[in-house]
Amino acid sequence: MREITLSQAVNEAIAEEMRRDPTVFLMGEDVAEAGTPFKVLSGLVEEFGTQRVIDTPISEPGFVGMAVGAAMTGARPIVDLMFGDFLYLVMDQLCNQAAKQHYMSGGKLTVPMVLRTNLGATRRSAAQHSQSLQALVAHIPGLKVAMPSSAYEAKGLMKTAIRDNNPVVIFEDKLMYQDKAPVPEEEYLIPFGEAHIKRAGRDITLIATSSMVQVAEKAAGLLAGEGIEAEVIDPRTIVPLDEASLIASVRKTSRAIVIDEGHQSYGVTAEIAARLNEKAFYHLDAPVLRMGAMDVPVPFSPALEDLTVPTPERVVAQARRLCAGELIHAA
Amino acid sequence: MADARKDNDVKTNAEDYLRMYRQMVRIRTFEDNANQLYLSAKMPGLTHMYSGEEAVAVGICEALTDDDRITSTHRGHGHCVAKGAAFKEMFCELLGKEEGYCRGKGGSMHIADQSHGNLGANAIVGGSMGIATGSALRAKLLGSDDVTVCFFGDGATAQGLMYEVMNMAALWKLPVIYACENNGYSEYTRTDEIAAGSITARAEAFGIEAHQVDGQDVLAVNALTRRLVERARKGEGPFFMELMTYRYHGHHVGDINREYYRSKEEEKDWKENRDPIIRFRAWLVAEGIASEAEIEAMNAAITEDAAQAVAHAEAAPYPDASEVDMHVYAD
Numbered sequence: 320m321r322e323i324t325l326s327q328a329v330n331e332a333i334a335e336e337m338r339r340d341p342t343v344f345l346m347g348e349d350v351a352e353a354g355t356p357f358k359v360l361s362g363l364v365e366e367f368g369t370q371r372v373i374d375t376p377i378s379e380p381g382f383v384g385m386a387v388g389a390a391m392t393g394a395r396p397i398v399d400l401m402f403g404d405f406l407y408l409v410m411d412q413l414c415n416q417a418a419k420q421h422y423m424s425g426g427k428l429t430v431p432m433v434l435r436t437n438l439g440a441t442r443r444s445a446a447q448h449s450q451s452l453q454a455l456v457a458h459i460p461g462l463k464v465a466m467p468s469s470a471y472e473a474k475g476l477m478k479t480a481i482r483d484n485n486p487v488v489i490f491e492d493k494l495m496y497q498d499k500a501p502v503p504e505e506e507y508l509i510p511f512g513e514a515h516i517k518r519a520g521r522d523i524t525l526i527a528t529s530s531m532v533q534v535a536e537k538a539a540g541l542l543a544g545e546g547i548e549a550e551v552i553d554p555r556t557i558v559p560l561d562e563a564s565l566i567a568s569v570r571k572t573s574r575a576i577v578i579d580e581g582h583q584s585y586g587v588t589a590e591i592a593a594r595l596n597e598k599a600f601y602h603l604d605a606p607v608l609r610m611g612a613m614d615v616p617v618p619f620s621p622a623l624e625d626l627t628v629p630t631p632e633r634v635v636a637q638a639r640r641l642c643a644g645e646l647i648h649a650a
Numbered sequence: 651m652a653d654a655r656k657d658n659d660v661k662t663n664a665e666d667y668l669r670m671y672r673q674m675v676r677i678r679t680f681e682d683n684a685n686q687l688y689l690s691a692k693m694p695g696l697t698h699m700y701s702g703e704e705a706v707a708v709g710i711c712e713a714l715t716d717d718d719r720i721t722s723t724h725r726g727h728g729h730c731v732a733k734g735a736a737f738k739e740m741f742c743e744l745l746g747k748e749e750g751y752c753r754g755k756g757g758s759m760h761i762a763d764q765s766h767g768n769l770g771a772n773a774i775v776g777g778s779m780g781i782a783t784g785s786a787l788r789a790k791l792l793g794s795d796d797v798t799v800c801f802f803g804d805g806a807t808a809q810g811l812m813y814e815v816m817n818m819a820a821l822w823k824l825p826v827i828y829a830c831e832n833n834g835y836s837e838y839t840r841t842d843e844i845a846a847g848s849i850t851a852r853a854e855a856f857g858i859e860a861h862q863v864d865g866q867d868v869l870a871v872n873a874l875t876r877r878l879v880e881r882a883r884k885g886e887g888p889f890f891m892e893l894m895t896y897r898y899h900g901h902h903v904g905d906i907n908r909e910y911y912r913s914k915e916e917e918k919d920w921k922e923n924r925d926p927i928i929r930f931r932a933w934l935v936a937e938g939i940a941s942e943a944e945i946e947a948m949n950a951a952i953t954e955d956a957a958q959a960v961a962h963a964e965a966a967p968y969p970d971a972s973e974v975d976m977h978v979y980a981d
């Protein structure tokens with residue numbers, strides 16, 4: 320199969336959906352000629368013109384609010400939020416407006432929009448350009464949240480997001496834009512709420528999101544050398560969450576670590592760990608561990624930043640301890 | 651050049667003029683070194699160069715005291731130097747070293763220099779407008795006579811926050827000066843494509859006195875600022891300045907091939923015909939304030955200063971790992 324980058328995969332998904340459905344349009348800062356600072360959308364304005372690929376001023380709450388209105392009245396906007404950190408600016412439009420319209424209207428109004436943005440530290444971009452804020456939006460009923468872990472997922476999930484009748488937030492990892500993966504030429508969609516088993520194993524389950532899937536896969540490789548067979552599962556969407564697959568895996572392995580790059584406290588890892596605790600308690604031989612980013616603003620200095628994120632080595636160390644039964648009585 | 655001699659508000663002694671010149675050259679030299687650090691892969695992350703806009707920061711900050719505050723932007727090195735910061739601590743911060751102004755935690759986009767009243771650069775466009783206006787509110791409430799200058803770019807005028815705080819500043823007559831650095835571009839987009847109507851008229855709509863000034867003329871900028879600062883101290887604020895200027899480099903150091911959004915001829919014209927340092931230097935010589943030889947000696951001393959600071963920063967230690975979770979909360 321051909322291999323393309325995550326960036327190309329996103330570009331293809333959007334282009335295909337824009338060709339298929341004339342109500343789809345794209346809007347954001349420097350999305351047209353510049354194709355975004357990460358060059359993910361290059362070429363789209365040439366094909367679809369400035370009526371459908373719209374450069375906006377630096378007015379995030381404004382254009383996200385306009386996307387909500389356009390979505391409520393028959394269009395399918397995709398808004399590009401240049402950095403995930405800017406979610407804070409658009410929270411009212413996204414969480415008070417987009418997320419609640421369908422429910423508040425008793426099912427009469429819909430908001431079929433996509434907000435594509437990014438996450439991820441270790442780019443030396445400091446505290447306001449490095450955050451992973453998926454937990455914030457996953458907390459709000461009415462929003463769906465997708466977290467592609469490779470070019471394959473990025474394309475399939477984007478196409479599903481555009482066709483979904485709800486507001487969907489997609490987080491891409493900034494460091495993965497140039498990563499290649501096999502992506503079929505023919506059309507495919509990845510349904511929301513279907514986890515993917517990346518690697519099978521019987522001793523421990525590593526549940527990981529976005530680029531943390533790579534971290535988990537590397538950890539699994541290292542653990543295999545020590546005779547520990549780790550299963551790696553990627554939920555692909557955290558809302559909706561494929562609980563059944565996660566539980567089935569844990570029933571088999573009896574141990575789990577959940578890895579996500581958001582801050583560890585009150586985060587995605589906590590939610591998944593709690594569900595496993597509630598629904599697979601009988602099958603667990605050890606507490607489910609959370610591994611997120613440290614609970615600190617992301618520091619600029621490389622010497623500090625690298626300490627704040629989960630790494631394969633840190634996952635291996637924790638997995639080893641879990642499998643040795645060391646953490647059962649941990650405080 | 652503005653006719654400084656005839657303007658009573660302008661500083662009129664040679665020492666002041668020479669300091670203004672020196673500060674502009676220090677900014678240019680700092681940026682040349684920062685760019686070099688990026689190109690030689692010694693600097694983590696990206697940075698936004700202030701080169702070309704020196705007369706704005708220097709003209710304004712030379713009208714302020716250490717008690718007056720400023721808020722800065724992602725393109726903040728110039729403001730920082732102009733407000734009195736030292737090369738050594740700045741380069742250390744750019745390299746993420748412990749001796750940096752923020753102990754390496756902030757980096758280029760978050761340098762703050764408390765000792766000289768610089769409340770910090772900001773990686774959120776428009777993000778400092780509330781902070782600046784709040785600082786002015788504090789001055790009024792606590793009865794101090796300091797003034798706060800809020801630096802921001804033309805692109806930031808698209809942020810709604812600006813209009814909320816200008817309204818309150820005008821209602822409450824706060825001692826704040828909004829300094830819009832209009833360099834013609836917001837990232838990769840021309841200002842006239844993202845800003846409708848006139849920028850100064852927006853401030854005037856709130857009853858705020860607004861001025862447009864040649865941002866490449868340090869004396870004109872200084873004269874205007876001195877007048878406005880004095881009036882702001884007496885409770886006649888707020889004020890708004892639009893400073894017409896130009897950035898010589900790309901949006902950030904990595905923005906090298908930029909002909910798709912602005913021409914080489916345009917860049918050349920600004921650099922050769924309107925450079926604030928060349929213009930001021932010629933004026934200093936013509937007025938007999940400094941000889942060519944004295945100016946060359948000054949330039950050489952600054953170059954040497956910067957080289958020493960860079961060498962120091964390169965050799966300086968990173969913060970200790972134990973600092974990573976320090977400073978999340980104040981004691």
Ligand SMILES: Cc1ncc(C[n+]2csc(CCOP(=O)(O)OP(=O)(O)O)c2C)c(N)n1
Nearest residue numbers: 377725773774775803804805806835836837
């Ligand atoms: C809220 C927010 N939106 C977008 C960005 C990305 N961004 C960084 S600088 C910039 C352009 C700013 O233009 P301007 O205000 O004119 O300042 P200049 O870079 O020209 O000095 C953009 C869009 C950001 N940092 N913050």
Ligand SMILES: [Mg+2]
Nearest residue numbers: 803804835836
């Ligand atoms: Mg600008």
